[in-house]
Amino acid sequence: MTITEADFEFISSVVRAESAIVLERGKEYLVESRLLPVAKESGHPTIADLIKQLRRSPMGPLRGQVIEAMTTNETSFFRDVHPFHALSDTVLPELIRARAAERSLNIWSAASSSGQEAYSIAMLVSDALVGQPGWRVRLLATDISQQMLDRTTSGLYSQLEVNRGLPAQRLVKHFTRQGTHWQVNEDLRRMVECRLLNLDAAWPMMPSMDVIFLRNVLIYFDIPTKQRILARVRSLLRPDGYLFLGGAETTLNLDAGFERVQIGNAPAYRLRSEGKTA
Ligand SMILES: C[S@@+](CC[C@H](N)C(=O)[O-])C[C@H]1O[C@@H](n2cnc3c(N)ncnc32)[C@H](O)[C@@H]1O
Structure with missing residues (x-):
């Protein structure tokens, strides 16, 4: 038919x-x-x-x-690898130094699908903060799909899902077998806060963000929508924060307020300092 x-x-x-x-x-x-x-x-x-x-x-x-x-919910742990290397090798060490006084980090996985992105970030944050007690980490996972958020909250993944991108030592360290599935351990589940959020509708109150992952979702929108969303992301990102987009996405020709920086093999986006133009 x-x-x-x-x-x-x-x-x-x-x-x-x-x-x-x-x-x-x-x-x-x-x-x-x-x-x-x-x-x-x-x-x-x-x-x-x-x-x-x-x-x-x-x-x-x-x-x-x-x-x-x-909605297309395709995702995996450590998807595309490079943004996660950039996060663990450069961005987190830098931000942890910069936030030493306030001891607080706010990270947003926008359009987080079934949660693999947020939990990948959570694993790296937990590694980065080993031996440094007293940090308050808020890791927000949002999506337009309640079904996806429910999956994220449960932290349950099939064997097939954990086989995609999750190194064996991380599986052993951060997951517990639950019948045919694997569940993310409670410490990481507690770090991730799930909320329903339509990127193209009103956003709830959110803190300024140190890192925003907005990956593989702008591709579904038209240019004015991408521009609207990027402008709002810009106003939420802290001046020394980082934005990561999907491999097929860019701020180029959409929002001159961002500049692209290369961190290892990953492009990231930072707020352009005053006076510079695109
Ligand atoms: C392809 S997945 C990307 C998941 C993850 N960010 C990644 O890169 O692996 C796209 C996600 O965007 C969500 N989405 C689509 N339109 C949205 C909107 N208007 N607001 C928020 N999320 C949306 C879908 O529900 C889906 O979970």
Whole structure:
């Protein structure tokens, strides 16, 4: 079965209104493959029936299910490796020195999906602070998907998930086997605070951030949305803080307030000091 043009347009407009995710023409296959399980679960014989019901009751419970289904949650521990090397080798030692008096760090994993990114950061922070008691670390993990946040809170990962990017010694050190799954140990779970947050809606009160991971999510948005989000990220980042984006993302030509710095093999972004231009 193929989705009609009108149904595709309708789904695109709902998804864009709720999440800012742009579904361009040609993504019909994606909509079909993602909505088929939602149709089945909600007792609709076809995707067309599901969409008909959503049109009848656009603000009903199906709306949330459709948005959840249309988000791409692909992630893994230490994804792309280099940003995490930059964090452990350069950024954390530097910030720990700079914050020696206040002994506090605020880190944000924005669009954190099922939590592998936040827990990867948590492992590195816990290593960096060994033997330095009294630090207050706030590691915020946010996403638009409540299902993903629930997974993050549980800290439970399958064998397949821990096989992707997590070194064996870290698995042994920070996880406990729970039947067929592995659970992140409580000390790291306590470090990570999960919150629902739509990057393109109002943000709750958040502290100024020392490090922001905003990785592999801007790619789904149009240029004005990326610019709006980057401007807000800029106002939240501390003057000596660091922003990490995904490998296919950049602030270049979007926000002149950032400058790109290279840390080992990872690009990072810092606030441009006054007076400098792009
Ligand atoms: C591909 S995952 C990236 C996960 C992780 N940052 C990484 O790089 O591995 C993209 C995440 O962005 C979330 N997302 C999509 N639109 C969003 C929005 N408007 N606000 C917040 N999160 C959003 C999705 O739910 C998904 O979990």
